[in-house]
Amino acid sequence: MQMKKWICYAVGYVFITSGISKLVVHDFKGMFANLGLPYPELILFLVAILELSCGLLIASRMYIKQATPPLILIMIVAIILTKVPNISSNGLLSFAFEARLDIVMLILLFLVWKHGETRGRLSRFIEK
Numbered sequence: 647m648q649m650k651k652w653i654c655y656a657v658g659y660v661f662i663t664s665g666i667s668k669l670v671v672h673d674f675k676g677m678f679a680n681l682g683l684p685y686p687e688l689i690l691f692l693v694a695i696l697e698l699s700c701g702l703l704i705a706s707r708m709y710i711k712q713a714t715p716p717l718i719l720i721m722i723v724a725i726i727l728t729k730v731p732n733i734s735s736n737g738l739l740s741f742a743f744e745a746r747l748d749i750v751m752l753i754l755l756f757l758v759w760k761h762g763e764t765r766g767r768l769s770r771f772i773e774k
Contacts, residue, residue, distance in 0.1 A: 650761060651707065657754050658705025661717060665698030681727050693720060710762025714755050721752045 668674045668690055678686035696716050703713035729745040736744075 650758075653754060654704050654707050654710070654758060657751065657758055658701045658703075660751060661697040661701030662705065665694045665696070665701060668694035668697065683727075696720065704758060707762075710758055714759035714762065718752065718755050718759070721748055721755065724748055725752070 674690055675687060678690045683689050700713040700717050703709050725745055725748050729741055733741045
């Protein structure tokens with residue numbers, strides 16, 4: 647049980663800090679624009695809000711089953727858009743190095759989702 651708490655805290659921390667950074671650091675606007683996505687500023691804002699809110703939910707261990715799928719999707723898209731294109735130019739070892747945090751976070755998200763609670767904490771007390 648303690649291990650699950652610490653994993654939730656760690657995963658939450660990564661996404662909370664990532665979401666806040668995307669909202670306050672202006673370099674992310676250029677990075678999202680360079681990805682060729684439509685409406686890059688809107689997508690950046692939505693990703694930042696999702697990372698922040700879902701990270702907070704996971705860190706507080708509430709609604710984990712609902713908070714992890716959006717983050718899993720964000721991580722998969724991030725790997726596809728930012729890491730996979732480098733395989734052809736820099737090789738597989740470079741991809742493995744550059745994508746290491748993304749892959750670890752993806753694995754941790756799957757573990758948190760698999761072992762997460764379905765409802766929020768308050769609902770347990772209300773039902774009793």
